[in-house]
Amino acid sequence: MGRIIVANRRGHQVVDWSTTDTDEARKTIQEAERILEEARSAGCAVSKKVDGVHLLDHGKFDPAAEEYQIIAPIAGG
Amino acid sequence: MTPSFWRRLLGAFRPDGNAAWSRPSPYLDEPPADGDDARLELPWRHSWEHLPKRTAGFGFTRRDYRAARNRAEEVARLTLGEDLWRRLGRDGHLDLPSRRFPGVTYRLRVGLRIEVLTAPGVDPPWRHSFLCINPTYPLPELEFFAQLYLYVRDQEDEVIRVAAPQPWDQPLGRTF
Numbered sequence: 001m002g003r004i005i006v007a008n009r010r011g012h013q014v015v016d017w018s019t020t021d022t023d024e025a026r027k028t029i030q031e032a033e034r035i036l037e038e039a040r041s042a043g044c045a046v047s048k049k050v051d052g053v054h055l056l057d058h059g060k061f062d063p064a065a066e067e068y069q070i071i072a073p074i075a076g077g
Numbered sequence: 078m079t080p081s082f083w084r085r086l087l088g089a090f091r092p093d094g095n096a097a098w099s100r101p102s103p104y105l106d107e108p109p110a111d112g113d114d115a116r117l118e119l120p121w122r123h124s125w126e127h128l129p130k131r132t133a134g135f136g137f138t139r140r141d142y143r144a145a146r147n148r149a150e151e152v153a154r155l156t157l158g159e160d161l162w163r164r165l166g167r168d169g170h171l172d173l174p175s176r177r178f179p180g181v182t183y184r185l186r187v188g189l190r191i192e193v194l195t196a197p198g199v200d201p202p203w204r205h206s207f208l209c210i211n212p213t214y215p216l217p218e219l220e221f222f223a224q225l226y227l228y229v230r231d232q233e234d235e236v237i238r239v240a241a242p243q244p245w246d247q248p249l250g251r252t253f
Binding site for chain 2: 005006010038042053054055071073075076
């Protein structure tokens with residue numbers, strides 16, 4: 001079971017995926033991957049929790065990951 | 078009929094066949110109505126330019142702000158980890174040394190511009206000592222603080238690219 005933390009004006013909301021071997025679980029993985037790709041293509045950064053620490057990550061979606069966060073794009077001024 | 082009723086009804090006939098109310102995290106083509114915090118909001122899909130500074134949206138209530146800030150604190154703590162979280166509570170800021178500019182330290186404060194500190198004898202990389210950097214969509218300030226920490230630590234080049242140096246300090250406009 002993994003999750004994406006989507007930071008937004010609500011504070012954050014969570015998208016979960018499951019790694020059990022079922023069609024429903026595979027759909028949750030596809031949806032999580034799609035959301036990360038969409039966020040990246042919109043200029044967001046993504047962090048991945050590795051050994052208990054969040055690091056900005058440029059790799060492909062890893063269903064075995066514990067947690068991702070979508071990080072807002074930044075702008076000056 | 079309320080707007081949310083019509084939104085749900087129309088969602089039932091989406092091409093993917095998934096009724097909006099049957100999914101745990103339905104998506105919207107526009108930001109959810111204020112107070113409708115059960116729906117997943119993907120903020121990069123929307124334009125936020127119309128919002129007044131330091132606000133989250135028209136009709137956001139005090140309760141909404143309080144709930145958002147509480148959630149933000151939870152995630153900021155999780156993002157930073159316990160050591161940094163304690164240090165932030167103790168010092169009121171977090172310092173990160175630059176990897177690009179020797180002798181330069183970024184001082185991150187919640188809801189404020191980054192302060193650029195230089196060691197004695199080091200020329201500052203910018204003419205002004207405050208860097209104004211905002212998220213492109215509204216976020217609680219603690220949440221953005223933790224995100225900015227990740228940027229400065231892991232992706233300093235992006236911070237350098239977008240930073241707007243300013244001669245004075247002031248609260249960020251896109252956080253609340």
